Amino acid sequence: MRVLGIDPGSRKIGIGVIDYASVQKIRAVTWKQISLRGSELVERLLSLQDELDAVIETWKPEIVAIEDIFVRRNVRSALLLGHARGVALATVGRRQLEARSYAPARIKQTVAGHGRAGKDEVRSMVRMQLDLPEQPPEDAADALAVAMTHALIGAVLDRAGGWSR
Amino acid sequence: MRVLGIDPGSRKIGIGVIDYASVQKIRAVTWKQISLRGSELVERLLSLQDELDAVIETWKPEIVAIEDIFVRRNVRSALLLGHARGVALATVGRRQLEARSYAPARIKQTVAGHGRAGKDEVRSMVRMQLDLPEQPPEDAADALAVAMTHALIGAVLDRAGGWSR
Numbered sequence: 001m002r003v004l005g006i007d008p009g010s011r012k013i014g015i016g017v018i019d020y021a022s023v024q025k026i027r028a029v030t031w032k033q034i035s036l037r038g039s040e041l042v043e044r045l046l047s048l049q050d051e052l053d054a055v056i057e058t059w060k061p062e063i064v065a066i067e068d069i070f071v072r073r074n075v076r077s078a079l080l081l082g083h084a085r086g087v088a089l090a091t092v093g094r095r096q097l098e099a100r101s102y103a104p105a106r107i108k109q110t111v112a113g114h115g116r117a118g119k120d121e122v123r124s125m126v127r128m129q130l131d132l133p134e135q136p137p138e139d140a141a142d143a144l145a146v147a148m149t150h151a152l153i154g155a156v157l158d159r160a161g162g163w164s165r
Numbered sequence: 166m167r168v169l170g171i172d173p174g175s176r177k178i179g180i181g182v183i184d185y186a187s188v189q190k191i192r193a194v195t196w197k198q199i200s201l202r203g204s205e206l207v208e209r210l211l212s213l214q215d216e217l218d219a220v221i222e223t224w225k226p227e228i229v230a231i232e233d234i235f236v237r238r239n240v241r242s243a244l245l246l247g248h249a250r251g252v253a254l255a256t257v258g259r260r261q262l263e264a265r266s267y268a269p270a271r272i273k274q275t276v277a278g279h280g281r282a283g284k285d286e287v288r289s290m291v292r293m294q295l296d297l298p299e300q301p302p303e304d305a306a307d308a309l310a311v312a313m314t315h316a317l318i319g320a321v322l323d324r325a326g327g328w329s330r
Contacts, residue, residue: 041254042254042255042257042258042264043258045251045254045255045258046255046258046259049255049259069241069244069245075240075243076234078240078243078244078247079234079243079244079246079247080234080247081244081247082243082244082245082246082247082248082250082251083247083248083250083251083254084251085247085248085251086210086247086248086249086250086251086252087251087252087255089206089207089210089248090207090210090211090214090252090255092207093207093208093210093211094211094214099207
């Protein structure tokens with residue numbers, strides 16, 4: 001199963017693609033952090049759409065994992081994040097891909113073992129568990145983390161027979 | 166000049182199209198409130214995109230006016246609004262249309278004469294100033310209000326020679 005993890009933002013996005021067959025066999029396929037082009041928000045949203053379309057076209061994921069909405073301290077940046085996340089979801093949906101949302105605490109719990117893990121801790125665990133040669137850029141690591149969350153939870157459901165694909 | 170006003174939401178959107186030649190000649194062309202199809206957010210975002218595309222295709226606006234981001238009391242609904250607004254902006258941008266944002270206080274000031282006007286007051290003024298036979302649905306009235314704001318401010322700039330089209 002190939003999972004595309006997305007960490008959308010209004011200035012850059014992180015993407016992380018993984019393949020998994022079981023909990024023990026999760027492999028990172030590709031990851032990157034993409035700076036969105038344009039000084040205007042609208043340009044950047046279109047850039048996000050184009051980049052995501054290209055990633056889907058190239059890597060052909062079977063499902064998408066994305067962090068659930070959470071309220072940041074700065075509400076205005078949360079609103080901007082909403083813009084980016086909305087465009088990401090619409091882009092994915094337009095390509096008939098299902099997107100699964102995972103709450104931040106769920107991601108931390110799954111990847112780092114506890115729901116209050118710090119961002120750096122989660123990112124280090126991503127690198128370690130995927131056995132990456134170097135630390136991925138922050139947003140790419142976050143995208144890999146949400147993809148891994150889907151793989152780990154999905155694989156458990158697989159074994160329980162509760163996974164529909 | 167034909168302006169499309171948009172009031173985007175995650176469950177419904179309001180649209181309002183007006184034509185104007187001067188401050189004295191603003192005419193409502195069409196308006197409606199559209200309920201978005203789908204129980205899932207992603208479906209509704211795609212529905213928003215489709216509806217907006219159809220409106221642009223049918224009414225061929227030259228410019229788009231949209232309310233600026235504002236923080237609602239309920240932060241989660243503000244985030245959802247961000248999703249819808251992001252998709253609306255990307256849809257408009259994809260069609261090479263410029264979108265101008267107007268702050269809520271600016272809209273109230275322009276349409277109702279003071280920046281602290283209530284929503285009902287703004288909506289009544291929209292009906293009165295556009296000489297509509299009946300009160301448009303709330304979201305359609307809000308969309309007409311932002312389109313009017315653009316027309317009124319734009320028309321003033323016209324006379325001052327500061328309007329670029």
